[in-house]
Amino acid sequence: MNIEKELNNEQYLAVTSNAKHLRIIAGAGTGKTRTLTYRIAYLLSQGIPYNKIVAITFTNKVAKEMNERVAALIKDENINGLPFIATFHKFCLYFLHKEIRSPFTLNFGIADEDYQNDAFKTVFDLLGLNIDKNEKAQIKNIILSLKCKGIFYDEVIETDIPEFTFSYDLIVKVYSSYQKYLAEQNYLDFDDILMYTYKIMRDNLDIREKWQKRFSHYLVDEFQDTNDVQYSLLKLFVGNNNNLTVVGDPDQTIYTWRGANSDLIQTTLEKDYQDLTTIILNNNYRSTQSILDCSNLLINNNQNRIKKRLIAANNVVGNPVSYNTYQDENNEAYYVSQKIMDLIKQGAEYKDIAILYRKNMQSRAIENKLLSYSIPYVIYGGISFYKRAEIKDGLAYLRLVINSDEMSFFRVINAPKIGIGEVTLNSARELCQKYSTTIFDVFKNHRDELKLNKSTNYFLNRFFTAFDNFANEYKSSSDISETIENYFKDSGFIEYVRNIDKQEQSKNYFETIASSRIDNVYELIKSVKDFLNNPYFDEQGVEKLPTLEDFLNEISLQTSQDEINDENHVTLMTGHIAKGLEFPYVFIIGANQGNFPTFQAINSFDFSLMEEERRLFYVCMTRAKKELYISSHFGRTRNDSYFTPSRFIKEAGLQKTTKKITEPKTYLSTMGDKRRKIVNNNISHMNIKKKVSYNIGDKVSHIVFGSGIIEQINKDKLTIRFDKTGQVKTITSSFSGLSKVD
């Protein structure tokens, strides 16, 4: 490791600073994460024990990368371990698995967004409140924002509740019922993971003192998106004696809706740590000056900010930022795909290209076009593997043996549906009270009191038999995938998923995608097996095998960025997910009033919403290294009016093109349906595909699964083994996302 050579002057100062409390303000592309990584390696080389250092990152993916980079930097030194590098949530989970207390038990589950919604729904039902959907959503949001601030339901005061919204009593009633419901189910939601860590540290002096001695150096990345609870708990861990380094850029605060508070990095920190040292990194190593000029111009429109200006370290001016307008979303998508094909011809690779947008829904039009031009792409953040219905169902089946909570049980008895609805459920809830037990136990042991019909009873028996077998076997199973498969088969789950596949296959055009639900379930089984057979070292250096519980915890903290792989494809994602990433070529699509900025920000009296939209646009722009293409369109809005270009276009000093560009008529629209369907007539991509003849042993490339080899052919069905995962899938030869590799 030659720090002096590999870093610029400011970075070097930041890395080697011996300040106890250090703040690094680092603009986009100035090497934030790099600096932090080097600082960790530097601390290690200075003799700080690896098990005394904690580094907090924004995603698990960055944590993993940082781990690898630190390991590479210190490989020549005599250090036999790596620091604790993880997200806030992972760090807190580590703490909670040692310190969790009543009303929770050690095998608590993690409630993701869906679980959270289900829980709120149940709570509203149980309270029997007569309020409409919108109001429920508002109440939920108020409660979530209280949680982001670290305010527990028994600590809420009148002034915590936004004016002109709901009564104090109502909010507290829903809030406390929600927390009590989750506690009964032994579940923590994402905010609880932070809140209970904070609470336990705050309220127990002995625990606080113990943990303040546990680690001595804390380093936090992306500090501008830290929220109040995270900061409060961090302060408790740092205490009076430990060291703290934070890195961040206030201009990239894009999570205030989730409680992120950029005052923390700008003002609070220096008040709380009087000896705070600040280092500013200004040299941008990522983008051309043209891209930075537009970005600087745009972000200058924010009033509430400390002025700073990014300068390209390499002095490259580059091509001007391109801005175009199109007739509608489809035209825009068409031109983006044309431009991508141009870039590829000029030698760019698919993985060099990213398409960014404000909201997930905007990916639709562009996806259709990429598909029809056989441009490989992957969408991040839409529906991730672990959010698919069949996977969540499978996970619920598994979770039931760890924690027989209501929500998992509901999922299970609805996959397949076995004739249990709202009314039965409510009477089962009454029996829960009567016997003071769980819903699971009521259906298992007091079912006779529920007056279920014959088939329902049959299905329940089938499920509980399979469940009991699994519960008895899974811990000592020599082949966990077989044990799970038996459980899924005997309970009727596999058959249920296969039936869905069949139904969808008969309807769906892209049958290979639709037919993959059962594949997904088997993929899940395989990933459990892989995870459980992959040993890790605990703190004492003892080799251990993860448990099924570890697996369930792990995946509930999976994030969209964690799924990013290095295969060669165009990347589609929202600005939020793109944070911290960079690409040579970036497209920002749908730069329209109402999209980006959103209608909510435009219509709000709260100007800070608009400033956040602007920061997000700034984040999108500064992802680009070489070239940046921004576009807007004049398509229809939800309210049947027409979109206009985003105000950010002017603010970034971009010129509107004078002529409207429209796509040549290469496709026809039909009005057969109320919703218009695009019929691909002239390109007739599908027909061309059908003529490709495949042979056993041919190398092929699949848009989703990557490269593979054909093992079997049955008429138009190809059985392909994919290299990366080693899994075998059956794909129809005419599928447009499949191509032959020469």
Place this chain on the structure above:
DNA sequence: ACTATGAGGATTTTT
């Protein structure tokens, strides 16, 4: 009386 199912409408961003 209850549950399942299909159609239609709506959708900010996510650890």
Place this chain on the structure above:
DNA sequence: TCCTCATAGT
């Protein structure tokens, strides 16, 4: 995809 509503099915 997810929710709601109307209707069909048991």
